[in-house]
Amino acid sequence: MEDALKLKKATYHLWTFTISKLISTFGANVYSFAISFYILQMTGSATNFAANLICSLLPRTIAAPFVGYVADNYSRKAIVICSQIATTMAIGGLLIVSLHSGLSLAAIYTTTCILSITSTFSGVTFSSSITGLVDEARIQKAMSLNQMSISFASIGSPAVGGLLFGAVSMPVFLIIYMIASSIAIVLESTMNFKLFAKRKGKVEGEKKESMWQSMKAGFNYLKLQPLLIIVIWIALLVNFLLGAFEVGYSYILIEKLKMNSQHFGLTQGAFAVGMLVMSLYFSVRKEVKFPLLVSKRGILGMGAILVGISIPLMMSLSNLSIFAYYVVLMFGFGTIIIIVNTPLQVMMQKQIDDDYKGRVFSLFETMAMALMPLGMVLYGFLYDVLPAQWILILSAALLIGVVLLLARPAVIKRVYPELDKGKEPKREVETV
Template structure:
């Protein structure tokens, strides 16, 4: 009877979590859209726009180690709800300034910094709590619903923001975001973050552990998990080398192909649609038996798609063929991102001890945030110096080569001992590659 009640609560958590993430993600992206337009219209300065982006990235990178420590040592539910309340208060403060003295760049920058901090703590707390909110069999579904929420927001928020911007005032945007945050707080407060958690009870002495000692313990734990180390290095490599795509894609389509902004927007929309379609697929299919193998093949496919982006620079193609071709590529890339991320996230949720999840996920977040701007700066320089097609082809080759080494057959067998070469297990190809 108790088991049936827990499963019922897990189902409630599953959908409440998805709805909460959809509402908060949609509100955040509509707000981001409005603020970006506001800064560019008010100043006309790319520097001001870039400064706001920096205010979004830098606090996240600096606060990630603190977020991991706090998440592993205090109530994750309290952290998630406090972060959401802090977001609401920050937007409320910006609304007050807007109504009393008018928006200023300083007020926008300060608010962006606060939102960056709150989103970091909320993200680490929720990511670390997935295995506590739902039963093990539905972790994949929870991660897929999370991706679906983000994809829905990515597809819908620019359209809603574009329709509203100019038709309503900035205070209306801010009030909309505040309402979304309040709904998210109410939904999150009804969830039991410890329902399936397997955290050790800490005594008074354990709680005296300093942040530095806690971080060292997290790194020591990671060193004893060679499989996790391999997965993290794969994630870092993908984040860095995808900088070739992040910078090169826009450069090729806008600068080289002279594609109009409307068509360019449609190709980017295809990316979000690809993510959404595969996220839906993962919510209804059974859990992946060999997540590392699936992620490996997904990364190889991403590398091949990166090669494909360079093809129109090497071959003569008509404009409409190029446009259709890039829509198909972007749909495929969006699909592969979910094929890589979802199995990998499920694997991390199951392999990492509950008491260390906050610190491990914060390490992942810190390194990802550090590598993304580094990759973009490096590739921005390379695209100014070398032909775009060769940068993409070389980066794709490096990506495929690295994943073949880091996820070699011996590593796959450690991750999935039941994986047998040349056989089909549980409906999946068992051939190790």
């Protein structure tokens, strides 16, 4: 009877978690779309656009190790709720500034830094709590539904943002985000983060680890996981090189190709539709057997997409053709992102002990993102001084080279010795 009640509560968690993510992500994406467009239209500079991305990446990279310690030593439910409250208050502060004296780059950058820190607390803690919220058999479904909610929000928010931009004032965007964040707080407060948790209880009289000792223990645990080390190195370099997309995509479409806000929003929506379709597939299929191999092939596909983004810059195409081309390209990119991320996320959820999840996920995030701020600065500068198409082509070549080197056949066989038997990889590719 107790097990049946736990499974029923886990089902409730699946949908509450999904809806909460959908609502909060929708608000965040509408805000991000509006702010990005505002910066590019106000300044016309890829460097200023990249600076806002840096304000989003750098604080979370610095804060992530401390977030992991907090997530492993304090109430995860309280951390998630407090983070969401802080997000709401930060947007409220920016709303007051915009009504009183108008938006400035300084106010936008400051708010972006605060939101980056709060989202890190919420994101790392939620990631650490998945195995406490749902039963092990439905972890892949939970990760896929989480990604589906993000995709749904990503589909609607650019379209809504594109239609509203210029039609309503910036305070309206901020109010939408505040309302969405407030609803997420209410939903998260009803969840039991300890339902399936396997964390060790504190022994009475045992000396508590210091923050430094706890972070060091997490690092030592990570060093004993060779597969995770490989994934971190790949993520570190791939995320750096994907700065060519993060900075370049909006800059190319808005500044170089002069795409209007509605069409730009729809291309972003196509990206989200691709993510949604593939997330839906992963929510019903069996668990991926060779996640590193599948992700390697997905990253090779990302390299091809980077090259594809540059093609309209080297050809004369009509506005409608350019729009249709990027819709198809971004749909493909969205599917590839899920193929790369979901199998690895499920693998990490099952492989990492509950007591170390916060620290390992935070260390993973810190190391995987360590070079991204440098990448934003570098690419922001490069796009202002060099032809965009050659930046994308060179970055794609480096991306493909990195994954072929770090995930070379010898490494794959060391991680998955059963591949020597021959036939498994073919079946894996067919199912994905």
